[in-house]
Amino acid sequence: MKILITGGSRGIGRVCVELFAKNGHQVAFFYKTREDKAASLSESTGAEAIRCDVTSPDSVRAAVARAAVALGGIDVLINNAGISGFAFFDSITDDEWREMIDTDLSGAFYVSREAVKHMLSQKSGVIINVGSMWGKVGASCEVHYSAAKAGLRGMTLALAKEIGPSGIRVNCIEPGVIDTEMNARLSEDDMAALCADTPLCRIGTPLDVAELAYFLASEKASFITGQIIGVDGGFAI
Ligand code: NAI
Numbered sequence: 001m002k003i004l005i006t007g008g009s010r011g012i013g014r015v016c017v018e019l020f021a022k023n024g025h026q027v028a029f030f031y032k033t034r035e036d037k038a039a040s041l042s043e044s045t046g047a048e049a050i051r052c053d054v055t056s057p058d059s060v061r062a063a064v065a066r067a068a069v070a071l072g073g074i075d076v077l078i079n080n081a082g083i084s085g086f087a088f089f090d091s092i093t094d095d096e097w098r099e100m101i102d103t104d105l106s107g108a109f110y111v112s113r114e115a116v117k118h119m120l121s122q123k124s125g126v127i128i129n130v131g132s133m134w135g136k137v138g139a140s141c142e143v144h145y146s147a148a149k150a151g152l153r154g155m156t157l158a159l160a161k162e163i164g165p166s167g168i169r170v171n172c173i174e175p176g177v178i179d180t181e182m183n184a185r186l187s188e189d190d191m192a193a194l195c196a197d198t199p200l201c202r203i204g205t206p207l208d209v210a211e212l213a214y215f216l217a218s219e220k221a222s223f224i225t226g227q228i229i230g231v232d233g234g235f236a237i
Contacts, residue, residue, distance in 0.1 A: 002025070002076070003025050003026065003071075003074075003076045004067045004071070005029040006078065007031070007032070007080045007081030008030060008041070008047070008080070009029070009038045012206040013078070014206070015207050016078055016209075017047050019210045026071050027046075028048040028070050030051070030067075031051060048070040050070075051063070055099070055106065055107055056110075057110050061114055064114035064115055076126045077125070078128045078213055079127065079129045080130040082130065082132075082182075083103045084182050092143065092144055096144060097144050100145060101147070101148050104145065104152070119166070119167075120166050120168070124167040125167070126171075126216065127169070127170045128173060128213050128216050129171070129172040130173050131150075131152040131174045131175075132146075132175060133175065133236035134146045135153055153228055156171065156226065161226065164225055169216075171228070172228045172229070173212050173216070174230045174231070175230075176204055176232025177232070177235065178208070179204065198232070199233060199235070200233035204231060204232065209231050212231050
């Protein structure tokens with residue numbers, strides 16, 4: 001398969017790149033700034049590293065076109081790039097709100113809109129959006145993040161209906177607390193409390209998420225579309 005992964009230079013995206021590449025698939029990934037990390041990942045996996053800011057439609061257009069040429073098409077898109085934020089609701093600035101929506105929701109829209117063109121022409125494809133359990137249950141002091149991720153739910157459902165007849169499946173993974181740089185601001189006590197609130201009593205790993213993405217991308221999931229699936233140890237039950 002030919003896979004495009006956004007936000008691939010670290011965290012969940014990086015492990016997705018490694019998992020698909022290790023299993024013999026052709027992979028291209030987008031990175032925003034960390035050229036050093038992107039280059040080392042490209043070297044160790046053979047994946048194509050492409051610089052792209054998903055908040056910029058122009059950057060996305062050029063980068064998806066480059067990925068399609070490098071891969072010879074696009075079979076699977078994983079919309080993984082994202083940022084998080086923590087602020088009291090009434091102190092979220094206009095810029096913070098816009099940056100969150102632009103990255104976590106509009107970014108997936110821009111990249112999907114370009115990638116879908118390639119999938120429509122081949123009448124097959126898979127889109128996997130990486131949402132968050134906070135898009136399902138809401139997080140205090142993360143209204144902008146929760147709103148953006150809830151938007152991804154709606155986009156997943158609507159797009160699955162619209163392009164299912166063209167042989168394209170669209171699903172959304174909602175991770176719980178995963179051990180990546182995104183949670184670096186949390187203290188050990190915070191992490192212990194989140195762990196205690198998780199029925200399976202542990203923090204998730206990027207591989208927990210990547211394994212589900214791998215399954216959803218595969219033919220084994222060929223009758224699964226429009227689904228929102230948690231990888232959260234039961235946190236958001
Ligand atoms: P991370 O912070 O390690 O990685 C995020 C990636 O997105 C980075 O590679 C970053 O460069 C990229 N990115 C951010 N803004 C971008 C932009 N404008 N253009 C292109 N790339 C951009 O975080 P992690 O944990 O690997 O997150 C991956 C996804 O999983 C995100 O969508 C996040 O919201 C979601 N998630 C993570 C959870 C966690 O506990 N770590 C929980 C629930 C969801």
